[in-house]
Amino acid sequence: xxxxxxxxxxxxxxxxxxxxxxxxxxxxxxxxxxxxxxxxxxxxxxxxxxxxxxxxxxxxxxxxxxxxxxxxxxxxxxxxxxxxxxxxxxxxxxxxxxxxxxxxxxxxxxxxxxxxxxxxxxxxxxxxxxxxxxxxxxxxxxxxxxxxxxxxxxxxxxxxxxxxxxxxxxxxxxx
Amino acid sequence: xxxxxxxxxxxxxxxxxxxxxxxxxxxxxxxxxxxxxxxxxxxxxxxxxxxxxxxxxxxxxxxxxxxxxxxxxxxxxxxxxxxxxxxxxxxxxxxxxxxxxxxxxxxxxxxxxxxxxxxxxxxxxxxxxxxxxxxxxxxxxxxxxxxxxxxxxxxxxxxxxxxxxxxxxxxxxxxxxxxxxxxxxxxxxxxxxxxxxxxxxxxxxxxxxxxxxxxxxxxxxxxxxxxxxxxxxxxxxxxxxxxxxxxxxxxxxxxxxxxxxxxxxxxxxxxxxxxxxxxxxxxxxxxxxxxxxxxxxxxxxxxxxxxxxxxxxxxxxxxxxxxxxxxxxxxxxxxxxxxxxxxxxxxxxxxxxxxxxxxxxxxxxxxxxxxxxxxxxxxxxxxxxxxxxxxxxxxxxxxxxxxxxxxxxxxxxxxxxxxxxxxxxxxxxxxxxxxxxxxxxxxxxxxxxxxxxxxxxxxxxxxxxxxxxxxxxxxxxxxxxxxxxxxxxxxxxxxxxxxxxxxxxxxxxxxxxxxxxxxxxxxxxxxxxxxxxxxxxxxxxxxxxxxxxxxxxxxxxxxxxxxxxxxxxxxxxxxxxxxxxxxxxxxxxxxxxxxxxxxxxxxxxxxxxxxxxxxxxxxx
Numbered sequence: 102x103x104x105x106x107x108x109x110x111x112x113x114x115x116x117x118x119x120x121x122x123x124x125x126x127x128x129x130x131x132x133x134x135x136x137x138x139x140x141x142x143x144x145x146x147x148x149x150x151x152x153x154x155x156x157x158x159x160x161x162x163x164x165x166x167x168x169x170x171x172x173x174x175x176x177x178x179x180x181x182x183x184x185x186x187x188x189x190x191x192x193x194x195x196x197x198x199x200x201x202x203x204x205x206x207x208x209x210x211x212x213x214x215x216x217x218x219x220x221x222x223x224x225x226x227x228x229x230x231x232x233x234x235x236x237x238x239x240x241x242x243x244x245x246x247x248x249x250x251x252x253x254x255x256x257x258x259x260x261x262x263x264x265x266x267x268x269x270x271x272x273x274x275x276x
Numbered sequence: 277x278x279x280x281x282x283x284x285x286x287x288x289x290x291x292x293x294x295x296x297x298x299x300x301x302x303x304x305x306x307x308x309x310x311x312x313x314x315x316x317x318x319x320x321x322x323x324x325x326x327x328x329x330x331x332x333x334x335x336x337x338x339x340x341x342x343x344x345x346x347x348x349x350x351x352x353x354x355x356x357x358x359x360x361x362x363x364x365x366x367x368x369x370x371x372x373x374x375x376x377x378x379x380x381x382x383x384x385x386x387x388x389x390x391x392x393x394x395x396x397x398x399x400x401x402x403x404x405x406x407x408x409x410x411x412x413x414x415x416x417x418x419x420x421x422x423x424x425x426x427x428x429x430x431x432x433x434x435x436x437x438x439x440x441x442x443x444x445x446x447x448x449x450x451x452x453x454x455x456x457x458x459x460x461x462x463x464x465x466x467x468x469x470x471x472x473x474x475x476x477x478x479x480x481x482x483x484x485x486x487x488x489x490x491x492x493x494x495x496x497x498x499x500x501x502x503x504x505x506x507x508x509x510x511x512x513x514x515x516x517x518x519x520x521x522x523x524x525x526x527x528x529x530x531x532x533x534x535x536x537x538x539x540x541x542x543x544x545x546x547x548x549x550x551x552x553x554x555x556x557x558x559x560x561x562x563x564x565x566x567x568x569x570x571x572x573x574x575x576x577x578x579x580x581x582x583x584x585x586x587x588x589x590x591x592x593x594x595x596x597x598x599x600x601x602x603x604x605x606x607x608x609x610x611x612x613x614x615x616x617x618x619x620x621x622x623x624x625x626x627x628x629x630x631x632x633x634x635x636x637x638x639x640x641x642x643x644x645x646x647x648x649x650x651x652x653x654x655x656x657x658x659x660x661x662x663x664x665x666x667x668x669x670x671x672x673x674x675x676x677x678x679x680x681x682x683x684x685x686x687x688x689x690x691x692x693x694x695x696x697x698x699x700x701x702x703x704x705x706x707x708x709x710x711x712x713x714x715x716x717x718x719x720x721x722x723x724x725x726x727x728x729x730x731x732x733x734x735x736x737x738x739x740x741x742x743x744x745x746x747x748x749x750x751x752x753x754x755x756x757x758x759x760x761x762x763x764x765x766x767x768x769x770x771x772x773x774x775x776x777x778x779x780x781x782x783x784x785x786x787x788x789x790x791x792x793x794x795x796x797x798x799x800x801x802x803x804x805x806x807x808x809x810x811x812x813x814x815x816x817x818x819x820x821x822x823x824x825x826x827x828x829x830x831x832x833x834x835x836x837x838x839x840x841x842x843x844x845x846x847x848x849x850x851x852x853x854x855x856x857x858x859x860x861x862x863x864x865x866x867x868x869x870x871x872x873x874x875x876x877x878x879x880x881x882x883x884x885x886x887x888x889x890x891x892x893x894x895x896x
Contacts, residue, residue, distance in 0.1 A: 136882070
């Protein structure tokens with residue numbers, strides 16, 4: 102196993118934020134078809150162990166590239182930037198304000214036990230998520246502004262957390 | 277002279293004859309065994325032509341053990357020693373079982389996993405399940421006329437690590453080689469998907485006697501990718517029986533029940549539930565040992581009313597699974613119904629309403645899991661090229677560690693595709709701290725005490741440093757069975773500790789050895805002979821596989837390397853003539869070690885080939 106290979110190289114993809122999802126999925130399936138432990142269950146132990154290591158590596162790489170936040174973090178790490186480093190807290194005040202408003206909206210929906218309000222909120226959050234993804238693509242692949250890209254990745258992560266919080270409220274209303 | 281077989285390029289299938297492998301559905305209420313014969317998955321029946329083996333075990337004082345129908349027929353007569361639904365106790369402590377008071381057993385609380393007192397002594401749920409597995413193994417070996425190379429055993433997708441490990445231990449005690457633990461809904465998806473050449477997103481709603489699972493899968497070009505799974509490992513048809521049982525108690529206004537009468541009424545409750553699948557009402561009558569009587573009619577409407585809460589309880593995990601998969605009910609192309617409890621009309625209606633489509637019931641809900649498991653066992657045993665399909669499954673519950681203040685730090689989130697590994701760094705809390713305790717947890721809750729404790733171990737020998745200076749890297753590895761192992765390493769000094777996560781429920785390797793011995797004493801089987809046979813089979817398999825690899829890919833080795841591998845084969849062959857299974861085991865390990873580098877080169881080459889094919893396809 103060549104650990105110096107990047108996740109992009111492993112799947113034979115260009116190292117860009119813009120992603121050909123079908124190509125990634127096809128390469129992932131092809132690789133798992135080759136290395137998955139189920140292919141080696143009747144084989145000697147050494148090969149089974151190796152298959153597990155390979156399949157683990159392929160799964161990790163796939164998770165990293167498939168997920169919008171992870172892919173951004175990974176591309177920045179290839180530039181030597183630790184986007185999620187605890188000391189890295191730069192964030193536009195307007196975005197932080199917006200965050201607080203969304204949190205209030207989630208609280209209101211919870212208090213009113215209103216699935217409709219949650220649905221509307223989910224749509225809003227997803228739309229913003231998509232917008233930041235587009236910006237991030239431009240920052241990483243186009244203008245190569247890694248400082249701004251780092252901030253965008255962190256914003257995306259905030260959005261993921263909000264979406265997860267909405268999920269928790271749905272759950273609360275259901276039980 | 278036998279002809280040499282040549283494996284397909286890229287595949288390392290060793291030449292061999294058809295290897296006997298089975299799929300086992302170890303159910304709460306009933307269990308089944310299936311195999312692939314002439315390319316078709318079939319359930320194996322007992323000598324009376326019955327396919328379901330009731331998951332009931334009865335212990336006699338003289339050590340005789342009854343399994344299945346014989347045991348089931350004694351459950352009202354001998355409720356303390358006749359264990360029904362032992363699966364519910366696998367990897368569970370007494371505190372985990374909600375309805376302890378209404379069960380007729382004599383429980384013994386033991387660390388991690390409860391035990392049961394029977395006429396034959398105290399038994400662990402692992403041993404009880406092993407009796408069921410052994411009965412199925414014997415059924416299969418009689419039907420197939422030979423020893424099994426292995427079995428795929430199904431578990432509820434929502435089983436946690438302790439429950440999975442307990443299942444694997446039970447198989448070991450039953451003398452079965454586990455090819456894979458397979459999630460029940462995934463097994464059903466194989467049986468269904470391959471039968472129907474399905475493509476798209478499917479939900480598998482699996483409601484059995486004691487467990488509920490929901491899995492959302494994407495079927496695409498032969499890949500079964502589980503997107504999310506959820507469930508309730510303590511919700512099943514048994515709970516519906518309990519509701520009817522309570523209704524019977526209300527109707528009968530009985531004095532406190534003896535264990536026998538309680539068992540009798542539970543059986544009546546179950547019969548009534550089953551009758552309501554076909555009829556709109558059922559008459560329930562019973563005469564207790566005290567002479568008390570009851571005679572009442574239960575209507576389907578009344579039944580639906582009193583079980584509506586249970587039906588709803590299955591929809592909560594269903595919504596969660598969809599949310600985790602990032603999908604809505606409308607994205608689901610078909611809903612496959614699995615498990616005996618999906619026969620209840622109220623369940624079918626609720627599922628139809630939720631997904632706004634008629635659920636698929638064309639495969640026997642009792643058999644579909646075993647059939648899928650058998651199909652997978654056939655592939656894993658190496659009986660087919662195996663590139664027809666691939667399963668990508670997930671872990672159902674997050675895995676994590678306890679951190680300061682009793683909080684849970686998630687290391688691997690639920691619904692991560694397996695196998696997987698994840699590392700997390702921790703540091704010391706006090707100056708000069710030389711040991712660190714690692715507490716491994718499974719569950720979604722924030723407080724460690726609300727999650728299931730899987731293991732505790734200590735990393736010792738950390739050199740004294742100021743607080744926060746040590747770098748302790750804890751690595752979680754989850755294998756294709758969904759089983760976890762954890763290792764910890766101090767980065768600057770390399771001090772290491774690791775565990776195969778087993779301990780919390782208290783079954784050590786020595787316990788398993790004892791259970792195996794007990795089992796063999798009763799079965800009048802020769803453990804030593806069996807161990808030798810197993811080692812011989814393994815050694816022969818390894819030699820054949822290594823020879824096949826040399827024939828196919830010898831070019832990847834230079835002359836000296838080839839000679840070393842051949843020497844390893846030769847020395848293992850000499851050991852084959854002997855009768856020392858320990859020596860044989862060491863020989864197998866030595867040849868495995870000698871071929872590690874060779875295996876790596878073959879794998880690297882296969883990966884390069886696969887990716888080269890990809891590029892061509894993409895340009896084409």
